[in-house]
Amino acid sequence: MIFSPIHLSTQKHPQQIAFDDGVVQIMYADLKDALSQTPAMQLSGFQAADHVAWCPRNDCDAFLTFWALQLRGCVACPISHRFPEATRDEVVARIDARWLSDFSEKETKSTAPAIQNAPVTIILSSGSTGAPKAIVHSMEAHVANAEGAATNMPLAAGDRWLWSLPLYHVSGLSILVRCAVAGATVVGMRDQDELSGEMLDARKVTHLSVVTTQLRRLLADASFPSVHLKWVLLGGSSVDATLVAEARSRGVKVLTTYGLTETASQVTTSTPKDDPAKSGRILPGREIKISDSGEILVRGETLCLGYFDSGALESVIDEEGWFHTKDLGSLDGDGQLSVKGRIDNMFISGGENIHPESIERAMLSAFDILQVVVVPKKDGAFDARPVAFVNGILPSDWQSTLRLALQGYEIPVEILDWPAEAVGEIKPNRKMLQQLVT
Numbered sequence: 496m497i498f499s500p501i502h503l504s505t506q507k508h509p510q511q512i513a514f515d516d517g518v519v520q521i522m523y524a525d526l527k528d529a530l531s532q533t534p535a536m537q538l539s540g541f542q543a544a545d546h547v548a549w550c551p552r553n554d555c556d557a558f559l560t561f562w563a564l565q566l567r568g569c570v571a572c573p574i575s576h577r578f579p580e581a582t583r584d585e586v587v588a589r590i591d592a593r594w595l596s597d598f599s600e601k602e603t604k605s606t607a608p609a610i611q612n613a614p615v616t617i618i619l620s621s622g623s624t625g626a627p628k629a630i631v632h633s634m635e636a637h638v639a640n641a642e643g644a645a646t647n648m649p650l651a652a653g654d655r656w657l658w659s660l661p662l663y664h665v666s667g668l669s670i671l672v673r674c675a676v677a678g679a680t681v682v683g684m685r686d687q688d689e690l691s692g693e694m695l696d697a698r699k700v701t702h703l704s705v706v707t708t709q710l711r712r713l714l715a716d717a718s719f720p721s722v723h724l725k726w727v728l729l730g731g732s733s734v735d736a737t738l739v740a741e742a743r744s745r746g747v748k749v750l751t752t753y754g755l756t757e758t759a760s761q762v763t764t765s766t767p768k769d770d771p772a773k774s775g776r777i778l779p780g781r782e783i784k785i786s787d788s789g790e791i792l793v794r795g796e797t798l799c800l801g802y803f804d805s806g807a808l809e810s811v812i813d814e815e816g817w818f819h820t821k822d823l824g825s826l827d828g829d830g831q832l833s834v835k836g837r838i839d840n841m842f843i844s845g846g847e848n849i850h851p852e853s854i855e856r857a858m859l860s861a862f863d864i865l866q867v868v869v870v871p872k873k874d875g876a877f878d879a880r881p882v883a884f885v886n887g888i889l890p891s892d893w894q895s896t897l898r899l900a901l902q903g904y905e906i907p908v909e910i911l912d913w914p915a916e917a918v919g920e921i922k923p924n925r926k927m928l929q930q931l932v933t
Contacts, residue, residue, distance in 0.1 A: 500675035501562050508652045508678030516683030519555045535563035540599035543568035546592035550576040553658045553684050565615050572617040573663040590617055590629045590803055618665050620756050621922050629803040630756045639796035640759035641673040643778035647764045648726045652678035656702040669760040692719030699723045706731040706921055708865050720747050735859035739771035753834055757818055759797040763832045773831040791824045792817040845877040847904045857900040862889055870929045884928050886913035
C-alpha cells in the first residue's frame with residue numbers, strides 16, 4: 496500500500512515543526528487537526544483518483560492542501576498562477592481536472608483507501624521547447640527521490656528547508672516530500688518575503704534550493720551566508736561553474752545536480768569536493784547510461800508513471816525501461832555527469848552544431864549578469880545565427896571576451912534586452928523567447 500510520509504513523521508517526530516513561515520507554525524503532532532480543516536478534507540465532492548487543480552503560492556494553505564489531497568486519494572495538480580486565465584482553463588481541461596473551488600460543500604467523506612503506485616500528482620513540464628507535458632507520479636516515486644537525495648545532502652528532524660521554488664515545479668514539490676520523510680520543517684515564504692541572507696538567518700534555514708539567478712543575487716548580499724545554512728542545492732541547465740567555485744570558497748556547501756520532472760527531481764548530485772562544472776554522480780535508486788548518440792538515458796524507482804494525454808496514461812520508457820531524456824551528456828571515469836544541452840535546443844549555423852546552453856554557461860561565467868538565454872535567429876547565409884537575451888549589462892568588449900571561451904560561430908550576433916514577460920520566471924520559457932526573434 497502507498498503510505499503517507501506525513502503520517503510517519505507525525506508518529507515519529509510529533510514535537511518537530513512541520514511548517515513555519517514566521518507567522519504560522521504547525522507541529523507534526525498538530526498536523527492531522529490542521530489538515531482536517533482544509534477545504535480538501537471538508538468538502539465531500541471529492542472521489543478517489545479525482546484530478547484536483549489549484550494555483551498555489553508557497554504558503555501554509557498550499558502546504559496543507561497538497562497533503563490533504565494525498566490523504567483523500569486525489570491527484571494533486573498544482574498550476575502556475577502566472578498562466579493567463581485562458582491557458583489555465585485549457586490545461587485543466589486537458590488533464591481532466593476540476594478546480595478545487597468547484598467541489599461541493601457537503602458532509603465530509605472518509606479518507607480514500609490507499610493503492611500501491613497510484614497517481615498522486617500531475618506536474619506540468621516547463622514547456623520551454625513545446626507544449627507542456629502532464630507528468631504523473633506516484634508517492635512511491637516521490638519518496639524514493641527524497642531518500643536518494645539525502646545521500647549527498649543529509650536532511651534530519653529539526654532541519655529547516657526553505658520552500659523557495661514553486662509547488663507547480665517538481666523542484667518545489669520535492670521539498671515538501673523530503674521534509675515529510677525526514678521529519679524536517681518546510682519554511683514557507685510569505686508574499687512580501689525576498690530571498691536574502693538576512694531572511695535565511697531570521698528563519699534559521701539549514702537547507703536551500705536555488706537556481707543560478709538566485710545564487711548570484713545571494714552572493715552579492717553581504718549578509719549571506721547565514722550561520723545556520725548547511726547545504727545549498729543548485730539546479731538548472733546553465734550552471735555557472737565560476738559562481739559555484741566562488742560560493743564554495745566562501746564556505747557555502749553548494750551541490751550541483753541534474754534532474755527532470757519525469758524522475759521526480761534529482762538524478763545526479765555532486766559533493767562539495769566535486770568539479771563545479773559537472774552535475775555529480777548517480778544517486779541511489781536510479782540508473783544512467785549514455786546512448787551511442789550521446790543522449791542521457793535514465794531509469795529506476797523515481798521514474799514517473801507516464802504522461803497523461805487524451806484521458807489516458809502513456810508510457811515514457813522503452814522496452815528496456817529507459818527514459819530517453821533528450822539531454823546530451825557524458826560520464827567521466829569518476830562517474831561524474833556533464834550535461835551539454837537539450838537535443839531539441841541544438842541548431843545548425845553554417846554547418847556547425849550550436850548548443851545554446853554551452854554559450855549561456857560561457858556568458859554567465861564571463862560576465863556579471865543574472866540570466867541569459869540563447870536562441871537561433873533565421874539567417875539567409877547561415878540558416879541561423881545565435882542571438883542572446885540578457886538580463887544585465889554587458890561590457891563594451893563582450894565579444895572579445897567571449898572569443899577566449901567560444902568558437903567564432905558560437906558568439907551571439909545580437910544582444911537583446913530581457914523581456915518583461917520573462918521577469919521573475921524560475922525557468923525562462925525558451926519557446927516564448929524564440930518567438931520574439933522569429
